[in-house]
């Protein structure tokens with residue numbers, strides 16, 4: 247049975263409409279029980295390579311409104327995300343401070359904070375439980391979360407890894423697993439640059455004079471899962487959420503509902519540098535459309551642009567308003583580049599875009615597909631991605647070695663050299 251078939255089999259317990267209802271009502275405990283529903287394992291559970299640290303990397307978000315300023319300060323200090331040149335140290339804090347009240351209000355409006363920490367910790371824990379069963383040779387798999395701009399930060403995660411017995415002369419295996427399905431240098435690239443920076447600070451004898459030679463010798467062996475835009479588990483989970491939302495429309499209009507896949511936009515300067523993200527997001531969309539049998543018309547649109555520079559379009563909000571004005575009111579919005587709810591779904595789509603559509607007369611017919619959050623098919627897919635990665639013995643994908651055509655960043659080059667060099671299998675791969 248293929249991965250896609252087995253994922254579909256796991257989920258064949260309710261119709262899409264029932265699924266939507268059930269998903270809305272599903273409690274935390276139920277999510278837990280479903281995520282760990284895996285086929286029985288027959289291998290014996292003796293571990294020879296474990297423990298293995300599974301580190302989920304993402305941007306993070308403020309869990310409370312008090313954390314908004316710190317979150318924005320780190321975000322605007324990140325030259326990989328927002329390059330402000332030599333003035334970054336002055337301009338970054340200035341913009342962060344000025345923007346804080348507006349963004350605090352948005353987080354207050356979605357319940358007081360971002361749910362991304364809760365979902366990331368849950369997804370990682372549940373994935374590790376599944377991995378222990380389907381890949382006992384590297385068990386126990388220990389869950390860690392490393393956020394770029396909010397707690398738990400990369401340095402906090404690294405300190406915890408060392409405290410838990412990885413590194414410091416004992417070596418140990420850690421997998422940096424990006425939670426951005428599609429690779430962008432402004433997201434996954436930034437998280438990897440940060441991880442590499444803290445690895446140098448905490449485990450390199452040149453940078454950390456407190457390390458003994460033995461401790462430096464036995465440092466953590468890192469590998470990276472850097473992208474997974476068309477993995478069947480991801481595609482199946484998206485497809486089922488879309489089908490469940492389509493079931494909420496009357497049968498006679500169902501096939502003419504327009505599907506609007508919405509992803510966070512990128513500045514055109516990043517797109518023109520050759521960033522892989524737009525192509526990889528489009529790959530996800532195409533895979534989901536194929537799984538759905540192309541029954542509905544679709545468009546890929548882009549949201550959440552910040553500041554006055556040119557960004558990749560068409561914009562989600564303009565597209566929705568245009569279609570509604572033209573009389574196409576049946577629209578499903580699908581957040582396609584993020585794996586849990588966040589301010590862009592709960593505030594921007596639910597409270598701004600859909601609200602505006604209703605003011606234009608959409609009459610509740612513009613709806614959003616649920617985010618992946620605790621979806622058991624998705625979490626089973628994550629475990630499958632991790633298992634394939636561990637089985638492959640590779641340090642990272644070959645794709646990761648090839649820099650953007652317009653990249654001038656030494657940091658990118660050094661980071662890629664480091665991760666490529668973490669495993670013998672990649673010995674013939676070079677960072678270009």
Ligand SMILES: C=CC1=C(C)c2cc3[nH]c(cc4nc(cc5[nH]c(cc1n2)c(C)c5CCC(=O)O)C(CCC(=O)O)=C4C)c(C)c3C=C
Nearest residue numbers: 306307327328360362430432433510512513552583588589
């Ligand atoms: C795949 C997802 C994302 C990409 C690509 C991305 C690129 C990107 N973002 C900014 C600037 C900001 N992003 C902000 C918040 C934010 N961004 C993403 C995702 C991606 N960003 C998320 C999920 C969030 C919200 C986090 C949460 O609530 O959980 C913000 C802060 C909010 C604001 O001030 O509006 C900024 C700023 C740039 C410049 C960029 C590409 C270069």
Ligand code: FES
Nearest residue numbers: 431649650653658
């Ligand atoms: S900006 Fe893409 S590799 Fe450096």
Ligand SMILES: [Fe+2]
Nearest residue numbers: 305510511550
């Ligand atoms: Fe963003």
